[in-house]
Amino acid sequence: MAVLVWTLVGVGCGSRESRLRTVETARVVTPVDGGFRWHATSEERFGLRGPGPAQVAELAYSVPDGWLQVAPTAMRAANFLVGGDPETECYVTLLAGDGGGALANANRWRGQVGASPLSSADYDALPRVAMLGGEGSIVEAAGTFTSGERKIDEALLIGAVRLLPDRAVFVKLIGPRAKVEPAREDFLAFCRSLERRG
């Protein structure tokens, strides 16, 4: 009875539940894959980088001040948080060939914020930025951003598309308009800094 009362009191007070679980499995292993590094720093463990020159497998670039490079993901070859804000992201995606087409991808981006699709003529008339030895098209759209379960009200998306002979390079900046607007020049400078390696 006392146990029940104390349990109910504990639950009622919202106390942090904590019970000890015994670690039962212990085994001796011989790593054959080179093992790991002891005492690695957080930057080394999580692949975090600050501003300055940097590179991924086939691109070199300069990270603008205030941007933080975070670990890449399956689709993001380079991945940044802009101004340290976890909601405002810029990332580079590299796809083989034309990556499904420049116009199709531009319209997919616009669709993510509820903007109407561009025609071929609209796309050709987009502003350009010098990048990767040629010119990339700048796509811009504003609205409510939805992707999966993620949603940003009053979002602004700025993207750059550059098709190379064997590669499509997409650079996307997305976040709340109030955070993305001030980062516009940094975004363009980042696009201009991109260089192909090897």
Next chain:
Amino acid sequence: MRVLLDGFLRVFSSLALSVALLLMLGLLTWLGTLEQVDHGLFEVQKRYFESFFLVHHAGSIPIPLPGANLVLCLLFVNLAVGGMARMRRDRRTAGILIAHAGILILLLSGFVKMYFSDDGHVTLFEDQRANHFESYYRWEIAIAEDLGDGRLREHVVPQEDFADAQGDRTARLGSPELPFEVEVSHYMPNSRPTPKGPMFEVAVPVVDGVFLQGRELAAEAETNIAGAYVSVVERDGTRTDGILWGMDAHPLTVTAGGKDWAIDLRHERYAMPFTIELEKFTKVDHPRINMPKEFSSDVAVIEGEASRPVKISMNEPLREAGLVLYQASWGPGGARPGDRLFSTLSVVRNPADKLPLYACIVIAAGLVIHFTRKLAGYVRREAGA
């Protein structure tokens, strides 16, 4: 008692129940397939096919349904009682009985696979080795000490023991062999370590300038990356805080009891009784496009001092010591000619690996017997007419 037994047999041997169960199975397959669009294969498999009950939401209307696991259990009983125990047993029904036995073996193989198998993958670049494979979905925490001779002693905690450490809950992990307890908190099924900037506040602890940012669950469950906070609490009360993340390049190191300990959150690992080394990965593309026509892995299977070469290709898996290694995929995606590629081998440890094949042979034999007898009867009748 007799009445109850008769009632049970009547219900569970009825053809109507068979039809209802098969229709329900069809419905679950249809609904589960549709749900995969939004929730991914892994979640749907758990909710619709491995469960006993589920609630399907048709818009805003919740519809309770039996899970495929329950339906298949009932079907097993229905077939065993109706198709085997209660069916008349003579030469005329021999084929049908054999076919039913084959279906029972098939269902049994499914249950064995679900409850007694491990599956995962080994991903290797050329010249890399592995003596374990790891789960696509499940996580574990490993607490390792260096034994000094190239070996590690690992204390391994399964996902069930820390995955509920969310919100206000923490999980304390301890063992008489460890000079400390590990307190796990803020477990996040999908997360990303993020540097804490000066312009925003976070509701979780910041360790070494980094916090763990929760992310929405991805439909493709294998892309979710779990993370958690840990505090190592020594017997004298000294605490060392850290962050664990499933895709870190190196584990967290803490010093406790005069020793270094590595603590790692990683996909659940299963030991293999041999070592595999990827010697060469070959990808052949279709002409003029970067789409592979075929890919294969030349591996060395190393057991002790002995090593033998094996080629694993898409239709030729390696079967070794109860494991089956299939050529599953490769990467990185979008690699150019000359880029270093890795090979992913899907690994399955399934005690019922061969049962589906045997089941199909039994079913086919039963049907051949049954239809041959029918055909012979037809021919005899025609000849006599």
